[in-house]
Amino acid sequence: MFDAVIVGAGPAGLAAALTLGRAHRTVLLLDAGDGRNAPARAVHNFLTRDGTPTARLRELGREELTAYPAVRIRDETITGVRVLDEGGFHLDSSDGGTASARRLLLATGLADELPGPRGTGELWGRSAFHCPYCHGYECTGKPVAVIGAAPARVRLALQLSRFAADVALCTGGEPLDPASRAKLESNGVTVRCEAVARLEATGDRLDRIVFESGPPLDRDAVFVVNVPRQRSDLAAHLGCASFADGCVEVNEFGRTSVPGVYAAGDMARRATVPMPLAAVVTAAASGTVAGAVIDQDLLAADFDLPDPFAQAKG
Numbered sequence: 067m068f069d070a071v072i073v074g075a076g077p078a079g080l081a082a083a084l085t086l087g088r089a090h091r092t093v094l095l096l097d098a099g100d101g102r103n104a105p106a107r108a109v110h111n112f113l114t115r116d117g118t119p120t121a122r123l124r125e126l127g128r129e130e131l132t133a134y135p136a137v138r139i140r141d142e143t144i145t146g147v148r149v150l151d152e153g154g155f156h157l158d159s160s161d162g163g164t165a166s167a168r169r170l171l172l173a174t175g176l177a178d179e180l181p182g183p184r185g186t187g188e189l190w191g192r193s194a195f196h197c198p199y200c201h202g203y204e205c206t207g208k209p210v211a212v213i214g215a216a217p218a219r220v221r222l223a224l225q226l227s228r229f230a231a232d233v234a235l236c237t238g239g240e241p242l243d244p245a246s247r248a249k250l251e252s253n254g255v256t257v258r259c260e261a262v263a264r265l266e267a268t269g270d271r272l273d274r275i276v277f278e279s280g281p282p283l284d285r286d287a288v289f290v291v292n293v294p295r296q297r298s299d300l301a302a303h304l305g306c307a308s309f310a311d312g313c314v315e316v317n318e319f320g321r322t323s324v325p326g327v328y329a330a331g332d333m334a335r336r337a338t339v340p341m342p343l344a345a346v347v348t349a350a351a352s353g354t355v356a357g358a359v360i361d362q363d364l365l366a367a368d369f370d371l372p373d374p375f376a377q378a379k380g
């Protein structure tokens with residue numbers, strides 16, 4: 067039985083494995099493959115790693131872990147998990163592998179549903195984006211568009227208008243309230259209200275947005291609506307409390323509502339945070355915290371010590 071098993075070797079899981087490995091805890095890190103940002107060329111907005119190819123960042127994390135003999139990594143998809151009567155957790159993987167551990171950290175991330183327009187999937191992470199902090203800077207001085215009419219889309223168009231060459235808000239056939247339209251237009255943002263037919267591209271480079279009627283709009287990048295979903299159902303299977311948006315509820319130390327089960331990274335948030343703070347550096351930070359708290363949790367159990375984090379509520 068391992069001290070801890072971590073499901074997911076993205077930034078959250080890798081960071082937790084580093085903390086636990088350095089604490090001489092036996093750790094098994096299990097991973098199904100690409101993380102959420104795999105379609106993107108590079109990771110941005112991560113101090114000292116800005117511009118690192120996405121896959122390379124994960125390789126670097128794995129390379130660092132080889133220095134810690136207590137950490138093992140297996141490339142497996144976990145399909146089942148159960149709480150053991152004697153305490154701890156048992157996991158099953160899709161290729162017949164099993165593992166058991168005293169504590170469980172879920173770091174399985176999110177997957178993005180892309181409701182449209184047609185062509186978005188092929189351009190996702192390359193010239194169709196969702197996050198201005200991940201990809202906004204690369205749009206500096208370029209013609210860009212924002213799809214959607216909701217207040218958050220209007221806000222994003224205004225945000226990008228500060229540094230993009232030319233911003234268009236494409237409502238996709240949705241009406242736009244007059245006050246928003248006036249604010250956008252007075253700040254140089256074009257509004258297009260026709261339904262969007264498709265995105266046209268050369269390879270993964272966006273050329274233009276084609277509408278159901280009216281002329282196409284040449285653009286270098288488009289910010290689309292994404293709908294994040296839990297990538298794995300392990301937390302639901304264990305009965306971990308979650309929010310209406312699907313995020314697993316954790317307290318400030320990464321504890322879920324199920325004793326011994328922790329969660330970190332994009333998949334989890336605290337009640338006081340309205341949305342996941344979805345970024346590589348914040349995922350890694352939450353993994354570091356969860357790793358240290360798991361170590362303290364085991365320390366309390368093994369030496370009959372008080373749990374220093376017992377009072378923390380979500």
Ligand SMILES: Cc1cc2nc3c(=O)[nH]c(=O)nc-3n(C[C@H](O)[C@H](O)[C@H](O)COP(=O)(O)OP(=O)(O)OC[C@H]3O[C@@H](n4cnc5c(N)ncnc54)[C@H](O)[C@@H]3O)c2cc1C
Pocket residue numbers: 073074075076077078079096097098099100101102103104105106108109110111112142143144145173174175176178190191199200201297298330331332333343344345346347349
């Ligand atoms: C297109 C795009 C670009 C982005 N660019 C940036 C950027 O430039 N900068 C930035 O800070 N953030 C960026 N992000 C956000 C960033 O990708 C996430 O915040 C970050 O990856 C979250 O890390 P994580 O460890 O929680 O999850 P992930 O990185 O998604 O890793 C989760 C891991 O869990 C594994 N897993 C899932 N289910 C199972 C299972 N059942 N069994 C075993 N393993 C499993 C997966 O294989 C995966 O490796 C981007 C997001 C997107 C969508």
